[in-house]
Amino acid sequence: MNSAxxxxxxxxxHFQGHVEGITQIRFNSxxxxxxxxxxxxxxxxxxxxxxxRCLSYTAQLGRVYGLSWSPKSNLLASCxxxxxxxxxxxxxxxxxxxxxxxxxxxxRSVDFHPAGTMIITASDDKSLKLWRVPQRKFLTSFNCHTxxxxxxxxxxxxxxVASCGDDKAxxxxxxxxxxxxxxxxxxxxxxxxxxxxxxxxVVAVALSCNRVKLFDLSSQELIQLYKVHDWxxxxxxxxxxxxxxxxxxxxxxxxxxxxxxxxxIYTLTGHIGGVTAVAFNHDGSRFxxxxxxxxxxxxxxxxxxxxxxxxxxxxxNEYLAVSDLLEYEEKAATGNSKIINPNDExxxxxxxxxxxFKSNERNLQVPDCSQAFKGNTGKLQRLGCLHPKRRTDFxxxxxxxxxSDSNSASSIATSISDISSQNSAKHxSDSNSTSSTTTSISDISSQNSAxxxxxxxxxxxxxxxxKRN
Numbered sequence: 001m002n003s004a005x006x007x008x009x010x011x012x013x014h015f016q017g018h019v020e021g022i023t024q025i026r027f028n029s030x031x032x033x034x035x036x037x038x039x040x041x042x043x044x045x046x047x048x049x050x051x052x053r054c055l056s057y058t059a060q061l062g063r064v065y066g067l068s069w070s071p072k073s074n075l076l077a078s079c080x081x082x083x084x085x086x087x088x089x090x091x092x093x094x095x096x097x098x099x100x101x102x103x104x105x106x107x108r109s110v111d112f113h114p115a116g117t118m119i120i121t122a123s124d125d126k127s128l129k130l131w132r133v134p135q136r137k138f139l140t141s142f143n144c145h146t147x148x149x150x151x152x153x154x155x156x157x158x159x160x161v162a163s164c165g166d167d168k169a170x171x172x173x174x175x176x177x178x179x180x181x182x183x184x185x186x187x188x189x190x191x192x193x194x195x196x197x198x199x200x201x202v203v204a205v206a207l208s209c210n211r212v213k214l215f216d217l218s219s220q221e222l223i224q225l226y227k228v229h230d231w232x233x234x235x236x237x238x239x240x241x242x243x244x245x246x247x248x249x250x251x252x253x254x255x256x257x258x259x260x261x262x263x264x265i266y267t268l269t270g271h272i273g274g275v276t277a278v279a280f281n282h283d284g285s286r287f288x289x290x291x292x293x294x295x296x297x298x299x300x301x302x303x304x305x306x307x308x309x310x311x312x313x314x315x316x317n318e319y320l321a322v323s324d325l326l327e328y329e330e331k332a333a334t335g336n337s338k339i340i341n342p343n344d345e346x347x348x349x350x351x352x353x354x355x356x357f358k359s360n361e362r363n364l365q366v367p368d369c370s371q372a373f374k375g376n377t378g379k380l381q382r383l384g385c386l387h388p389k390r391r392t393d394f395x396x397x398x399x400x401x402x403x404s405d406s407n408s409a410s411s412i413a414t415s416i417s418d419i420s421s422q423n424s425a426k427h428x429s430d431s432n433s434t435s436s437t438t439t440s441i442s443d444i445s446s447q448n449s450a451x452x453x454x455x456x457x458x459x460x461x462x463x464x465x466x467k468r469n
Contacts, residue, residue: 007305008349009256009266012286013298017044017054022290024066024235024277028073031281034288035076035090036296037064043078045090046296055092066109071116075133079107085121087133100136102129109151114158122152128163130175142173144180151193156200164191170205172217184215184222193235198242206233212247212257228255228264228346234276240284244303248275254289255346256303264346265306270297 020040027034034046043064045055062082069076077087085102089095103123111120118139121129128142128149147167154161160181161173168190172182189209196203197214202223204214212233214224231250238245245257254275256266271291280287284303290296 005305007302008347009268009287009302010300010349011270011297012300013048015046015054015296015298016294017046017056017296018042018294020063021273021292021294022277022296023064025279025288025290025296026067026069027279027281027286027288028069029071029282030073031283031286033073034279034296034298035067035069036277036290037067037078038294039063041080043067043076045076048298055090057088057090062106065107068110068112068119070112070133071114075112075116077110077112077119079110079121081106083107083123085110085119085131087119098136102131103127108149109153111153113154114156120152120154120161122149122163122165124148126165126167128152128161128173130161140175140178142171142178142180144171144173144183145169150191153194153196155196156198160200162194162196162203164194164205166190170194170203170215172203182217182220184213184220186213189232192233195236195238195245197238198240204236204238204245206236206247208232210249212236212245214259224259224262226255226257226264228257229253231274234274235278237278237280237287239280239301239303240282244284244306246278246280246287248278248289248291250274252291254278258306267346267348268299269348269350271295 018036018038018040020038023037023039025034025036032047032049034048036044036046038044041058041062041064043057045057047053062080062084064078064080067076067078074089075087076090077085079085079102083101083103083106084099085107086097086099088097102121103125105124107121107123109120109122112133113119117133119131119133121131123129126143126145126147126149128145130139130141131137132139142161142163145163145165145167146169147165149163149165151165152161152163154175159175161175162170163173164170168186170184170186170191171180173179174181184205186205186207186209189207189211191205192208193206194203201217202214203217204212206212210227210229210232212224212226212228213222215221216223226247229247229249229251233247233249236245236247243258243260245259247255247257249255252269252271252273252275254268255264256268257263258265268289271289271293272295273292275289275291277290278287280301284301286298287301288296288298
């Protein structure tokens, strides 16, 4: 068994700069910068290639709840408690800035259209609004929600908008007709955040009842349910290949879910307080997390090493079971860690013992931000930016989730081993599709009427190892 073939996620960078909790984080399209919004009324842009250089903008006069990069990363949009949306060029010297009153109550979410020509906003006034970016022109509104709307996002093909909020409903809107073409209701919890699967046919929602649910829009049914957190789930993100999902919760942990097997595979810690935001970069090689503790952590995912052939699965499990148990027992003996539940299927990675986490105070640097941002009503600030060393070790322990939670996720798990092949067909279909009005949910499935995710009816088939393409 070649242990070098497999690698766990590991902490790479640790940043601090906000003075209040972080509300959302987003990688730019190149993956070399991260924008973070905060309750301290600022937006910070972190340069991952030059970690000593960070730009902080007083984005709004009020708490900033969300942000979004344009597809080309030349513009950044943010929304705030002051009911306004701001769109600007994230430059240190000059740049275009547009700010406008978008709603009658605080704006919770903003998202760029895949073409970069429109944005969708969601608000406490129970509405979604569609805007044309260059002219700040209001196009239409969607008014089906009966309570605060927490999140609204465009589908990958730009034809639909998904939204969720405090009315416990996940709604899908057709942006051409303005009609709600699909609605999923939840009895136990409110929707805090949502994410589109890369294929555009599945939507996942993070719920205040500690659950994560995945819905297939073609069949209009629930296809996966995960109850792997002990507290409300605040954010979630799909890996670009569609095989994994990252979640963040108020229980101070993140989970990496294997959607092929329908189970959690990693539990990650590092934040002191709730994890409020998570995000993958463009190729999934990195992901980031942020929380109420004002910290931004950047991780190397190493998930490409987890995509194994059928023959490797048994060997990998064997290797992990032996090597990890020895490591955990050694850590427990020294007091640095302990085995919590040997029967849990996910592994805990505790970043508190990582060099990158502990060395931050010795690497405090002042960014090179000498001039105020021209053209912005706010001001450019100087802040401390942490430039940690590379990770040298990590502590990994068994997670504390009980096995019944894992089984509840597995009981409704699905097979999506054909995602890679269908994604490529989908992209080809989208590039040739026209902008004709779409009025039926069946149009979401372009040429293949079969659902990408489907309920597993045969337990033996589900339990058998699945080959990842």
